[in-house]
Amino acid sequence: MIICLTISKIDWAITKDVFTIIGTISAIVIGAIGLTTWRRQLKGTSEYEVAKKAILLTYEIEQAIQGVRNPMLHLPKDEVESGRRLEAEQQIYADRFVILENKWAELQTIKLESKVIWNNAAAESFNEIRDIIGKLRGGIWLHFWMKGAYAGPGATVDNSAERKIENDKIVYYTSEDDEFTLKIKHAVEHVENFFKDKVRSK
Template sequence: MNICFSITDINWQLTKDVFEVVASLATVLGVAAAGYFGFQGLKTWRWQLRGTEDHKLALRVLNKLLAYREAMVQLRSPTIWGYEYEALADGGKDWDARRFEAFVGEYTRRQTEVTKFRIELGALFLECEALWDNTLDELFKSVFGLEHEFTMYLYLHLRIINPAFDEFSKQKYQSMIGTRRNVLYNTTGNDDEFQAELNGYLEKMQTYLKEKLVT
């Protein structure tokens, strides 16, 4: 009888030890599984959050690019409406002087609008570089090159038509502008090389941004 009890006690002790090991192992596996799924959930949450941030930033840049493009189109518009000739109300000067002042004033207003959008884009490009890379900033260099080309052409053109300049000065500026392509006004159809180049560069930027909208 004592032998039976001893064997039983030994078996029970062994069983208890086995259960404790199994329970400990299950606990470890449970903690590991919880940690794994928790990590995977955190990764998914971070990915979703990143996707939302990318989407919002891409939309902001896209909208600003469209505003910049429209401002550039207006900048090269050959039409200046009557309300844009505010300086013509000053009757103390002759017609040519008043007309030139109005012309300069309108182009100053248009260029200010373009500059505003360009500066705002520059700030957004810094955000893009922090989240993604500097692709947009590099692509925009070609766009800014076109804007600079227009600015220099306008600079020479305004001196040629300035009634306060003598003919010698005007001829000097005329010879300088003659070496450049005429980008002053936009044209209809497919013969506007300047606008086609601008649209091409902007479309590359839009393609890059649209990829961020679907990731």
């Protein structure tokens, strides 16, 4: 009877309010914890994806660079027979460079995203690749300049054997250990070294 009396004295309206408040607070706390965890997972996934794309696109650019340097040229027979061999060769290199430039353009987006996440160090990791592309572009230009492609009538072109040999080291892929290939590999490794831990930590 004492127990019944005690229970009957409880103010159920206040008790209900207290439990409602506790339940609401608990829901807020659990929701906040869940949201924080979700944001952390989302951030981790986003960083992983950017790092993975950075490495993948760098590999694709490496392949595109070596594609430009491929010494095999399939010149159209009619172009050669009509005396347009040089123009045909220029078109082949122009087409190859389009592939490289498209990949480089894709990498620019990743470069900006990585800069937002990891600051300037991330963006700077691509600088050697950029320089390699610039040197290759210059080497291709010089290759055709020495063949007289851009020289006007009466212009003297310095196409000494020594100069041609040095430029050919840039223009032509000869082996996995050729001088320019090793520079390309070093540039790729620079990107790998920055991003590889960010991929492996996922």
